[in-house]
Amino acid sequence: MIIPDKLTKQDLVVIIAPARKIEIKQLEAAEKLLLDWGLKTERSPNLMQAEGIFAGPDSSRKSDLQWALDHPKAKAIWCFRGGYGTVRLIEDLNPELFLKKPKWIIGFSDITVLHSFSNIILNTASIHATMPINIIENTSESLRSLKQVLFSASMDYSWNQNQNNRIGEASAEIIGGNLAVLTSLLGTNYQPNFEGKILFIEEIDEYLYNIDRMCWQLKFAGVFNHIKGLIIGHFSKIKDNKIPFGMTIEEVFLEKTKEFDFPIAFDFSAGHENENLSLLFGLKTKFLVQNDKSILK
Structure with missing residues (x-):
């Protein structure tokens, strides 16, 4: 790189x-x-x-x-x-x-x-x-x-633990971005290389059912088979139908990744909110998910 x-x-x-x-x-x-x-x-x-x-x-x-x-x-x-x-x-x-x-x-x-x-x-x-x-x-x-x-060209972040996090650590490059845009590139010449990477995802203004569908798309495309970690950023202005979808954002992702053992951290402050921390994509980064906090540096 x-x-x-x-x-x-x-x-x-x-x-x-x-x-x-x-x-x-x-x-x-x-x-x-x-x-x-x-x-x-x-x-x-x-x-x-x-x-x-x-x-x-x-x-x-x-x-x-x-x-x-x-x-x-x-x-x-x-x-x-x-x-x-x-x-x-x-x-x-x-x-x-x-x-x-x-x-x-x-x-x-x-x-x-x-x-x-x-x-x-x-x-x-x-x-x-x-x-x-x-x-x-x-x-x-x-x-x-x-x-x-x-x-x-450096980062040093820590944020509070989410009870749905999966404990673990990884050292790899970060890739990803907006969920809808990322899934639209799957199977194209512009799909990023997921092998051995830490995947970051954020989203805005989507229905829960559509987020669920896009997460299945990531799973069926084999993305979760290749990554070493998952960071979930802001999911802003998320919508639901009159009859509730019945799952939280955390549950949607955990369902699709339950057979894998890579670390997962929710609530990283990046995406479509006023707090939008910068991430270096393509540089080797240490990702730690601990009992009390998550660390990215």
Whole structure:
């Protein structure tokens, strides 16, 4: 796995919008944050475009994504927001110049597509983290964690025990992201390599029955046969039918993984909440699930 360089003062971060369109207030707040950290920023050429829900037509957004991958000076690519649209761009991207100057790809939610692309096509580590659309509402700890992973390429987290956790430990690279996006990539050329990895999953605005179906899809695709650990992040604004589904998020995952013995930790603070801690995907990480807490470093 290729590990891009840690950022230092005066390094350049480019901002792109591969999915939904930008909002200027949040964009300017993100640029100010980077400047306050001593970094330089640059907007992609078509960043301010809009077409329907998207930040411009596919051709413009794809051109901006290729521009960012190819950029000769950028050290990181920060995606403005998720929503939907990134998967429309990844076919026929040329990785040649990126591989000569690897960069951190940063984002979450729909940007799970790019994390998977980075894992399986670019063979390069990436950062699952907050995005410009969210930073005004993010907690200070969320922003601190992003700064830490950018400047030191390190993590050190611990969080309280959930009674449904499965005790154990693993040392491996983390992969994953949004459950719906991840399952949509199963069986494609952009499915990440799950072998020997720690899988992180988060979700928002889904019905419990659909989460259950997607978890069966992971199981039937053999994902749980290959991973060494499972981290469950925020499951936000989860919906149920008038007649309750009858299972909790914890029960849904434990049912599909009962024949495996890898460690499982619930309640990690990453995903679609104001507290959205940054995760380094593709770097070897120690994952401990203990009786009183879980640790990731």
